[in-house]
Amino acid sequence: MKHLQRIARLFVLAGIMVMAACSSSDDDDTTFGDWIKSTPFKGVKRSGAFTFTIGTTAYVGLGYDGKDYLSDVYKFDVTKGYWEVVAQFPGALRERSVSFSINGIGYVGLGYNRDDAEDGWDDFWQYDPATDQWTQLANFGGGLRYNAVSFAIGSKGYVGTGSDGDNTFSDFWEFTPGATPEEGEWKEVVSYPGEKMESGLAFVLNNKAYIGTGRDNGIFSTGFWEFAPGTDGGTPTWTKRTPDTDESDYDEFQSAMSRYDAVALTLGNKAYLVGGVASSGATDKAVYEFDATTLNWDNLTSLEGSARSLAVGYVLDGRLFVGTGLNGSSRFDDVWEFFPQKEYDEEY
Numbered sequence: 001m002k003h004l005q006r007i008a009r010l011f012v013l014a015g016i017m018v019m020a021a022c023s024s025s026d027d028d029d030t031t032f033g034d035w036i037k038s039t040p041f042k043g044v045k046r047s048g049a050f051t052f053t054i055g056t057t058a059y060v061g062l063g064y065d066g067k068d069y070l071s072d073v074y075k076f077d078v079t080k081g082y083w084e085v086v087a088q089f090p091g092a093l094r095e096r097s098v099s100f101s102i103n104g105i106g107y108v109g110l111g112y113n114r115d116d117a118e119d120g121w122d123d124f125w126q127y128d129p130a131t132d133q134w135t136q137l138a139n140f141g142g143g144l145r146y147n148a149v150s151f152a153i154g155s156k157g158y159v160g161t162g163s164d165g166d167n168t169f170s171d172f173w174e175f176t177p178g179a180t181p182e183e184g185e186w187k188e189v190v191s192y193p194g195e196k197m198e199s200g201l202a203f204v205l206n207n208k209a210y211i212g213t214g215r216d217n218g219i220f221s222t223g224f225w226e227f228a229p230g231t232d233g234g235t236p237t238w239t240k241r242t243p244d245t246d247e248s249d250y251d252e253f254q255s256a257m258s259r260y261d262a263v264a265l266t267l268g269n270k271a272y273l274v275g276g277v278a279s280s281g282a283t284d285k286a287v288y289e290f291d292a293t294t295l296n297w298d299n300l301t302s303l304e305g306s307a308r309s310l311a312v313g314y315v316l317d318g319r320l321f322v323g324t325g326l327n328g329s330s331r332f333d334d335v336w337e338f339f340p341q342k343e344y345d346e347e348y
Contacts, residue, residue: 033287033301034342038321038335042074042083045333047310047326048095052106054129058314059086059106062094063324066331069093069113075129078316087132091125092116096310098150100157102177104129107137107157112146119164120146126181141173141186149202151209153229158209160191163198168216170196174229174236189230193238194223199260202227203271205292210241213276215260220279222257241295252297256288263313265320265338269293272300272340274322276309283307283327289340301344305336 041060049063049070061073071089076082094111101107109124111117122144124137140159148162148169160172170192178184192211200214200221212224226239243250255278262276262284271290278284285307287300303322311325311332323335 031301031344032341033289034339034344035301035304035336036339037305038323038337039076039081039083041323041333041335042085043072043333044070045331046070046095046324047308047331048097048112049312049324050097050099050108051312051314052099052101052108053314053316054101054104054106056317057129058316058321059127059129060312060314060324061089062097062108062111064095066329069095069115073127076316078319086129087127087134089125090134091123091136092121094121094146096146097121098148098159100150100152102152102155102157105177107152107175109137109140110145110148110159110162117144119166120144120162124175126177126184135181137181137184138186141188142169142171145169147198149200149211149214151202151204153204153207153209156229158189158202158227158229161197161200161211161214168196168198170194172227172236189236190238192225193240194225195221197221201262201264201273203264203266205266205269205271208292210271210290210292212257213259213262213273220258220260222254224253224257243295243297249297252288252299255286255299256290256297259284261309263311263322265313265315265322267315267318267320267340270340272320272338274303274313274338275307275311275325283309287338300340303336303338305334306330306332308332 046063046065051060057077073086074083094113097111099108106127111121122140145162145164150159157175174187174189176185196216197214202211209227214221224241226241228237230236258279259276265272269292273288285303289298308325313322320338
């Protein structure tokens, strides 16, 4: 009888060990990042649109639908959950412009139109949601261009890199809004220290900007730099954040950087790079996570919608969205919400 009891206990113990091993394996295989389809963009399908956010509202407009350059602009208030039309952009039609927001005002400028401006545009505009009006500002100080990067930190806006069709740039410019639109000023600051670059991206974490991806002369740019604005009118500084080749996350970093026309989202101390055209030449849907605290890179669940480049990405009230964009000759009007901390659920 005791012999049978010992055998029974051994079977129970073996079962527990198998369950623990399976549980451990499941934990190791857990993939983070989940996508859920959101309210589709109200305008026509497009790529190369601009976006900026003010409070809980994202503004998306301009771009190219494959036949025409567009002037329409829409807003999406995440607390309402639907899109609304706002004032049409009064400047020249374009795609691949830059945009940012400062103190409740949106700013849009530069861009490309193969019919009217193959070298790009250098005009700049502001949008005031309180009056639903656009006002033209002083032209960008760096001249004609498109495919540049832009961001805002505090009360300043920054624009740099890009192309005019013949040349690729590394210069960087700081914009200070004035008391009136006419008083806004551009000032050149320290240039981007990496390779000249177009079609890259920039994002801001903890009052520092990070710039990477893109290409020049058909070669992918794999540099990654941190930009810290000067304090009290001081000179901004650049710090290289490319990991060493022997770091465990170097392969993820290389894959993340080897693309152009991707978008970036930020939440807390982390940024998420989505899509773009990868080094293989194929339009991609991969997602890479950058942690500004540890400077580590990781690969998360890919976008569940179609692979795309020249999309828009925006963050509203801690919620992350990616929409519109281009894949081959196909353009999109769908929008997807990303949950980076959720386990991937293939059923949704």
